[in-house]
Amino acid sequence: xxxxxxxxxxxxxxxxxxxxxxxxxxxxxxxxxxxxxxxxxxxxxxxxxxxxxxxxxxxxxxxxxxxxxxxxxxxxxxxxxxxxxxxxxxxxxxxxxxxxxxxxxxxxxxxxxxxxxxxxxxxxxxxxxxxxxxxxxxxxxxxxxxxxxxxxxxxxxxxxxxxxxxxxxxxxxx
Numbered sequence: 811x812x813x814x815x816x817x818x819x820x821x822x823x824x825x826x827x828x829x830x831x832x833x834x835x836x837x838x839x840x841x842x843x844x845x846x847x848x849x850x851x852x853x854x855x856x857x858x859x860x861x862x863x864x865x866x867x868x869x870x871x872x873x874x875x876x877x878x879x880x881x882x883x884x885x886x887x888x889x890x891x892x893x894x895x896x897x898x899x900x901x902x903x904x905x906x907x908x909x910x911x912x913x914x915x916x917x918x919x920x921x922x923x924x925x926x927x928x929x930x931x932x933x934x935x936x937x938x939x940x941x942x943x944x945x946x947x948x949x950x951x952x953x954x955x956x957x958x959x960x961x962x963x964x965x966x967x968x969x970x971x972x973x974x975x976x977x978x979x980x981x982x983x984x
Contacts, residue, residue, distance in 0.1 A: 834925045835922055835923075835925060836921045836922045836923070836924055836925045836926040836927050837921075837922065837927045838859050838860050838918050838921055838922070838930070839859075839860070839927055839928055839929050839930070840858060840860050840862060840863065840929065841858035841860070841862075841863050841864075841865050841929040841930075841931065842863065843903075843929055844865055844870060844874075844903075844905055844929050845870065845871045845872065845874065845903065846865060846866070846869040846870055846871060847869045847871055847956060848869070850866055850868055850869035851866070852866070852868070853866040853867055853868030853869065854866065854867045854868065854937050854938060854941070855867075856907065856931035856932060856933055856937075856938070857914075857931070857932050857934065858929065858930070858931060858932070859906075859908060859914065859917050859918055859921065859929075859930040859931065859932050861914060861932075865931055867907075867931070867938065867941065868956070869956075870905065870952060870956065871952070871954055871955070871956050872903065872951070872952040872953050872954055872956070872980065873902055873903065873951075873952070873953055873954060873980040873981075873982060874902070874903040874904065874905055874951075874952050875893075875896075875902060875903070875904045875905070875949055875950070875951055875952075875976070876905050876906075876907060876949065876950045876952060877889075877893060877904060877905070877906050877907070877947065877948075877949045878906075878907045878909055878938065878942050878946050878947060878948040878949070878950075879906060879907070879908060879909070879946055879947050880908065880909050880910045880911060880946055881908070881911060881916060881917065881919075881920035882910070882911075883946050883947060885946075885947055885964065885965040886946055886947045887924075888965060889947055889965055889966045889967075890924050890925075890926065891969075892966050892967075892968060892969045892971070892972045893926075893928075893966075893972070894924075894925055894926070895969040895972075896969065896972050896973065896976065896984075897927070897928060899984055901976075901982055901983075901984055902976055902980060902982050902984075903928070904928040904929075905928065905929050905930070905931065906921075906926065906928060906929070906930040906931065907930070907931045907932075907933055907938060907942075908920075908921075908930050908931070908932050908933065909933045909936060909938065909946060910933075910936060911932070914932055914934075917930065917932055943963070945963070945964075947964065947965060947966070948961070948962070948963055948964075949961075949962040949966060950962075951975065951976070951979045951980055953980065959979045959980065960975060960978075960979035962975065
């Protein structure tokens with residue numbers, strides 16, 4: 811009898827245990843929503859992760875956060891939830907640049923798995939190293955004129971930190 815009661819408690823406890831929330835699936839977003847200065851015709855042209863268009867990096871205008879990441883980068887993985895939280899506020903644009911992936915499909919799979927749903931550019935040949943440097947993650951804060959007003963080198967450790975930097979450097983109230 812004791813075994814039956816103990817077994818019943820264990821089964822019931824397992825059935826009633828909270829189920830972890832499933833991550834929302836991301837989508838590979840087209841890059842037509844990226845604000846660009848169309849008069850800029852020279853610079854580094856990067857394909858969109860949807861493989862339907864290209865964007866000249868130097869033409870990007872803000873206010874926008876440009877986050878350089880790779881699926882293979884553990885600190886990049888750690889900061890994605892903070893970008894998801896920021897995006898949910900619908901106050902500032904985010905553009906990702908996926909670097910050093912094995913192929914475009916690996917980048918797409920990562921975006922979907924992590925729940926990302928902002929435009930992602932794909933750096934197939936590491937041409938952005940000359941702009942952003944060798945390490946990731948890197949996040950640049952770009953104003954409406956295309957000027958980089960702040961560079962966050964390394965991991966963003968919290969949503970509060972990210973919100974604070976957006977407010978301070980892009981002058982956006984969150």
